[in-house]
Amino acid sequence: MAYSVQEASERILGAIRALAAEPIPLRDALGRVLAEDVHSPIEHPPWDNSSMDGYAVRADDVRSATAQAPITLRVTDTVRAGQLPSTDVQPGTAVRIMTGAPIPRGADSVVRVEDTDGGERQVEIRDGRDAGRNVRPRGEDLRVGGLAVARGTVLGPAQIGVLASVGCATIQVHRRPRVAVLSSGDELVDVDRFDAVRRGEKIVSSNSYTLVNSVRAAGGEAVDLGTVPDDPAAYTERLAGARGCDLLITSGGVSVGAFDFTKDVLRSLGAELHLWRVAMRPGAPVGFGTLGDLPWLGLPGNPVSALVTFELFARPVIRRQRGETRIFRRTVQVRVRDEVSIQAPLTHFMRAIIEWQRDGAWARLTGPQGSGLLTSMARADALLVVPPDRPTIRAGESARAMLLGDGALSSDMLDV
Ligand code: AMP
Ligand code: MG
Numbered sequence: 001m002a003y004s005v006q007e008a009s010e011r012i013l014g015a016i017r018a019l020a021a022e023p024i025p026l027r028d029a030l031g032r033v034l035a036e037d038v039h040s041p042i043e044h045p046p047w048d049n050s051s052m053d054g055y056a057v058r059a060d061d062v063r064s065a066t067a068q069a070p071i072t073l074r075v076t077d078t079v080r081a082g083q084l085p086s087t088d089v090q091p092g093t094a095v096r097i098m099t100g101a102p103i104p105r106g107a108d109s110v111v112r113v114e115d116t117d118g119g120e121r122q123v124e125i126r127d128g129r130d131a132g133r134n135v136r137p138r139g140e141d142l143r144v145g146g147l148a149v150a151r152g153t154v155l156g157p158a159q160i161g162v163l164a165s166v167g168c169a170t171i172q173v174h175r176r177p178r179v180a181v182l183s184s185g186d187e188l189v190d191v192d193r194f195d196a197v198r199r200g201e202k203i204v205s206s207n208s209y210t211l212v213n214s215v216r217a218a219g220g221e222a223v224d225l226g227t228v229p230d231d232p233a234a235y236t237e238r239l240a241g242a243r244g245c246d247l248l249i250t251s252g253g254v255s256v257g258a259f260d261f262t263k264d265v266l267r268s269l270g271a272e273l274h275l276w277r278v279a280m281r282p283g284a285p286v287g288f289g290t291l292g293d294l295p296w297l298g299l300p301g302n303p304v305s306a307l308v309t310f311e312l313f314a315r316p317v318i319r320r321q322r323g324e325t326r327i328f329r330r331t332v333q334v335r336v337r338d339e340v341s342i343q344a345p346l347t348h349f350m351r352a353i354i355e356w357q358r359d360g361a362w363a364r365l366t367g368p369q370g371s372g373l374l375t376s377m378a379r380a381d382a383l384l385v386v387p388p389d390r391p392t393i394r395a396g397e398s399a400r401a402m403l404l405g406d407g408a409l410s411s412d413m414l415d416v
Contacts, residue, residue: 002277002284005347011275012288012313017296018323019175019246026163029155029217032173043139047102052134055094055123056085056107057117059131062066065115070124070196076157078120079104103135110134122351125277139356142166152325169316179215182225182243184235184252184262185301186377204376207306211299214310215249217405218318230259236269242269246321248294252301253284262348263287269294279388280331281307281346282371298317300367302371308349308383311404313393331385331400334363339395351380352401354408379406 002221003011021035052396057073065071068153070357077087078096087102089095112134115127142148148166155173163171188205194400196202205227215222225241228234230253242248252263254276263273276298278286282305291398292306292307297314299306311329319327334354342348352363366379384402386393393399403409 001350002279003275005280007311008275008278008288009316012295012297013292013316013320013327015274015288016317016320019177019321021065021349022171022175023170024173024246026160026168026171028162029163029171033156033177034149034151034155034159034181035155035174035323036161037151038142038148038168038171039164040142040146042142042166043144044142044165045138046134046139048138049102049136050097050110050134051099051136052110052112052130053098054096054110054130054134054296055125056097056104057094057109057111057125058089058107059109059160060092061091061094062111062148063128063131064111065125065128069127070126072122072124074122075120077104079299083316089152090256093223094110094125096120097125098295106360106381108135109130152323154324174321175240175246177220177246177318177321178244179220179247179249180225180245181208181211181215181225182231182235182242182248182250183211183227183301185227186259187229188229188252206303207299207301209309210303210374211249211251211310214307214315216316218315219322219324220318227262230261230267232261232265233264233351235262239265239269242294245294246292246298247300247317248308249315250296251299251306254287254298254300263289266291266298277307280309280312281342281344281348282348282369284346286313288313300371303374304351304377307374307377311379311402312349329404331401331402332361333398334361334382334384334401335396335398336362336363336384336393337395340365340384340386340399341389341390342386342390343391345391347388348386349383349402350386351376352379352382352384353402354382356399360400363399380404 073094075095079085079101080098081100085174089104089106093212111130117124183205189202210226212222228238273289275288285300286309289296299309316327351366355362363384366376385400
């Protein structure tokens with residue numbers, strides 16, 4: 001009995017935890033996941049400061065100012081950002097002030113320079129609209145002890161900026177998983193043996209490239225174990241390279257062919273097999289087990305099957321190990337351009353291109369859907385999900401599509 005996609009996902013992820021924390025320099029934090037709550041040790045900003053270039057004044061002094069009846073104040077000081085004021089603001093006086101500079105005592109407003117004559121010894125205030133405004137209070141952004149960035153946050157530029165503001169030169173993040181990738185098949189060579197491919201004897205192990213790069217794109221560190229022939233002894237020997245890794249991904253040899261012994265090799269090494277076969281197309285022969293502490297995902301060899309099953313099962317594992325909570329690809333509702341039909345009662349993941357139109361998102365298949373046609377995957381930016389109980393989706397009907405990455409979320413125009 002094959003597992004449904006949902007059941008398989010739950011079974012696999014039930015065995016996966018976030019990896020332990022490690023300290024890293026803040027400079028290297030992009031894309032990592034924070035493993036601790038970070039609280040602010042300071043008030044930020046550290047002083048009441050001006051949000052305008054202008055004059056720090058008392059609201060009562062300027063409230064009634066107009067162009068016809070301006071008010072003149074004596075200027076007693078100039079403060080720049082990075083300086084402390086040397087005098088207080090008394091009734092009838094003003095301090096020239098730049099954006100970010102501390103507000104002098106006695107002032108409760110900053111009149112923008114555009115509403116004045118810009119004077120240096122005395123200033124004419126020509127509008128009272130800034131009375132009581134343009135002072136950014138101390139601690140407005142962060143209070144002492146306040147949560148600056150929460151554990152589990154994926155660190156992008158803004159979060160890294162906040163961590164810098166509160167003095168974190170080093171932070172604790174979840175360790176990145178080291179993911180071993182091994183492909184098997186007598187027919188496989190690496191690109192450096194392309195002469196054998198030209199002679200029609202071999203094919204390039206494209207899975208080695210797609211899977212290693214999928215691991216990297218998911219935020220893992222790939223350990224490329226290359227390719228091995230369909231030979232249990234060679235396979236066992238090469239698997240030693242996975243020692244110390246957090247996940248093992250294999251491709252090929254998990255089906256029912258006479259030389260499909262990936263499962264047997266893993267079993268002979270003491271692995272427990274938790275799952276085999278998922279009711280999906282492409283990609284039915286998917287295996288999952290654990291070899292001691294090492295989770296193993298056995299993906300099928302067909303290039304499209306390997307990538308689709310990676311997206312559905314391996315990527316969420318890597319993201320959970322990285323400490324992320326949003327581990328799945330998002331699906332969106334789309335309408336299909338052309339009728340789509342499936343033969344077998346399996347969940348189908350069809351290679352599609354999303355067109356974002358004014359009237360919503362449309363999905364178009366990339367062409368023939370054979371599981372060996374890697375170019376169909378290379379052109380796709382989404383997988384159209386066709387459930388087993390819906391053999392036909394007519395043109396214009398709605399379905400869900402799983403977006404494969406930034407491509408599907410990017411636009412060729414600024415649409416604000
Ligand atoms: P298997 O899962 O080993 O039965 O392989 C299924 C199909 O995928 C066969 O046509 C293989 O030649 C092909 N295949 C297996 N491994 C790879 C690989 N690493 N790169 C490209 N194609 C592969
Ligand atoms: Mg094979």
